[in-house]
Amino acid sequence: MTLKIVAIAGGVGxxxxxxxxxxxxxxxxLTVIVNTADDFEHLGxxxxxDLDTVCYTLAGIANPETGWGxxxxxxxxxxxxxSLGGPDWFRLGDRDLGMHLERxxxxxxxxxxxxxxxxxxxxxxVNAQVLPxxxxxxxxxxxxxxxxxxxQEYFVARRCEPVVRGFRFEGVQIAAPAPGVLEAIEAxxxxxxxxxxxxxxxxxxxxxxxxxxAIQTKPTLAVSPIIRGQTVKGPAAKMFVELGxxxxxxxxxxxxxxxxxxxVFDRADAEQTKAIEALGIMSHMTDTLMNGPKxxxxxxxxxxxxxxxxxxxxxxxxYL
Amino acid sequence: MTLKIVAIAGGVGxxxxxxxxxxxxxxxxLTVIVNTADDFEHLGxxxxxDLDTVCYTLAGIANPETGWGxxxxxxxxxxxxxSLGGPDWFRLGDRDLGMHLERxxxxxxxxxxxxxxxxxxxxxxVNAQVLPxxxxxxxxxxxxxxxxxxxQEYFVARRCEPVVRGFRFEGVQIAAPAPGVLEAIEAxxxxxxxxxxxxxxxxxxxxxxxxxxAIQTKPTLAVSPIIRGQTVKGPAAKMFVELGxxxxxxxxxxxxxxxxxxxVFDRADAEQTKAIEALGIMSHMTDTLMNGPKxxxxxxxxxxxxxxxxxxxxxxxxYL
Numbered sequence: 001m002t003l004k005i006v007a008i009a010g011g012v013g014x015x016x017x018x019x020x021x022x023x024x025x026x027x028x029x030l031t032v033i034v035n036t037a038d039d040f041e042h043l044g045x046x047x048x049x050d051l052d053t054v055c056y057t058l059a060g061i062a063n064p065e066t067g068w069g070x071x072x073x074x075x076x077x078x079x080x081x082x083s084l085g086g087p088d089w090f091r092l093g094d095r096d097l098g099m100h101l102e103r104x105x106x107x108x109x110x111x112x113x114x115x116x117x118x119x120x121x122x123x124x125x126v127n128a129q130v131l132p133x134x135x136x137x138x139x140x141x142x143x144x145x146x147x148x149x150x151x152q153e154y155f156v157a158r159r160c161e162p163v164v165r166g167f168r169f170e171g172v173q174i175a176a177p178a179p180g181v182l183e184a185i186e187a188x189x190x191x192x193x194x195x196x197x198x199x200x201x202x203x204x205x206x207x208x209x210x211x212x213x214a215i216q217t218k219p220t221l222a223v224s225p226i227i228r229g230q231t232v233k234g235p236a237a238k239m240f241v242e243l244g245x246x247x248x249x250x251x252x253x254x255x256x257x258x259x260x261x262x263x264v265f266d267r268a269d270a271e272q273t274k275a276i277e278a279l280g281i282m283s284h285m286t287d288t289l290m291n292g293p294k295x296x297x298x299x300x301x302x303x304x305x306x307x308x309x310x311x312x313x314x315x316x317x318x319y320l
Numbered sequence: 321m322t323l324k325i326v327a328i329a330g331g332v333g334x335x336x337x338x339x340x341x342x343x344x345x346x347x348x349x350l351t352v353i354v355n356t357a358d359d360f361e362h363l364g365x366x367x368x369x370d371l372d373t374v375c376y377t378l379a380g381i382a383n384p385e386t387g388w389g390x391x392x393x394x395x396x397x398x399x400x401x402x403s404l405g406g407p408d409w410f411r412l413g414d415r416d417l418g419m420h421l422e423r424x425x426x427x428x429x430x431x432x433x434x435x436x437x438x439x440x441x442x443x444x445x446v447n448a449q450v451l452p453x454x455x456x457x458x459x460x461x462x463x464x465x466x467x468x469x470x471x472q473e474y475f476v477a478r479r480c481e482p483v484v485r486g487f488r489f490e491g492v493q494i495a496a497p498a499p500g501v502l503e504a505i506e507a508x509x510x511x512x513x514x515x516x517x518x519x520x521x522x523x524x525x526x527x528x529x530x531x532x533x534a535i536q537t538k539p540t541l542a543v544s545p546i547i548r549g550q551t552v553k554g555p556a557a558k559m560f561v562e563l564g565x566x567x568x569x570x571x572x573x574x575x576x577x578x579x580x581x582x583x584v585f586d587r588a589d590a591e592q593t594k595a596i597e598a599l600g601i602m603s604h605m606t607d608t609l610m611n612g613p614k615x616x617x618x619x620x621x622x623x624x625x626x627x628x629x630x631x632x633x634x635x636x637x638x639y640l
Contacts, residue, residue: 085422
């Protein structure tokens, strides 16, 4: 099996499938391109939530309960910040803080986020390429009926309560793909869009000039993050509703539109098969819920089989 | 007892006597003015080693083994920095890091070091005023036969090995005493120079424009950091030797010179009594080694008694 895969991922949900692919594929066959539009500065530290979740998950050092943060974590620094009346709304454990301090130090030293990520992944013995979508700052701004909110303000402080009416990715017009991103897509046999939030995890990646165009030239498969009109985690379904779209596996496929050549969705949404195929997309129905490492690898294995059967054998997208 | 005392202190040794005075005096009778010429930036954090040692010690949350850092400390962040190949030479525990992150955040927000110190001390219920000598950056530069070294480079990285030939306090000419410093000295009945390193802990404080002049108007007592030609901790004795001065209790008294009206030194140095008194200084000989909280309070009590007996009754320095 020499299939080269590029996965596009956001945080927890995306990291789960990325890990499944990583465990199933041979070493160095996987590149994960990760959303960094949620990145922000906090306590003087560069925070990159999705990138960290993907790296920790592939490294096998993620907190198995939460999906984000480090395993065997302690919280003494944050407890102390809290006791001094400081901002404790963003949960940074002690081990995690060590990584953040060292990463921020290297960034201030002039190294790029992608270089540092590669260095850390080497130390963590991650035999996959993990790339931030860009080394340039991009910030998701959530437009709500209460006004525009920075992503973390919307996501953490306001718990996704404000009703959204749109999104913009500040800075994305002048953001270049991180070194290696376009090369990895170019070298890939297939691009897999992980079951992450289409609006705020995947769209920012696709908005980086050059990335959508590169993906467009490749067989591309997405996995639905929506099952029975709901998400396992996060506000994707709520966002569809607020934007006037019924949340469904089909709605996600329609959202990605012409980018997709294949689509994987849950058995629970069997009745949507015709609608999805009417979009001109080859589909595969299976159990997409990833409760544990076994589920992740099983789903990843099915995706790879499906890809080899229907996509790689068909080198050019039918609609091109 | 309504004696108002200003203590001038560096790190561990100074903090021990400051704590003794704090426990013996009524609430809010003590102001500690702390050396900040060892301050530096590390991992993007503002580090203020002496200030932290004094605050943690007065707050009763210092590590009782080391004298510096926090009690009940864990080291997960630093271990992680270390595992990523980052700088781990400066020991910052997890609890301590929480304080540093929050302090640095407030500094970047535009608050001053003295304001933040007052806020933290209030939270820690420290009923003494702890003041950095200045809110302006001052940096001790150690001139050695290997060239000039920043203090932490000399002290931590080079373990005080390079032979010194002098010191300068970069920025001190334009540093103002922190708000409250001159007022506290003005209001004090006596100034106590703690048994800290004269060259690199006390001299920087005295070098801040206005501080030496203010102290000069007050009865001032110093406690010798040198016993039997040696220091309990730190390079003070080694520095005297390298500067061509025999390290002794007398040498420290001579170093402070006309600033002193009284001096406390160890019984072990009884033979120096005459030489010390020949400097025109009233002297008190006792056990100056502070092994535990009881020693600190006993020494502080003796100092206060001595002060009340010989100094406060003599309002103007004899040599003025």
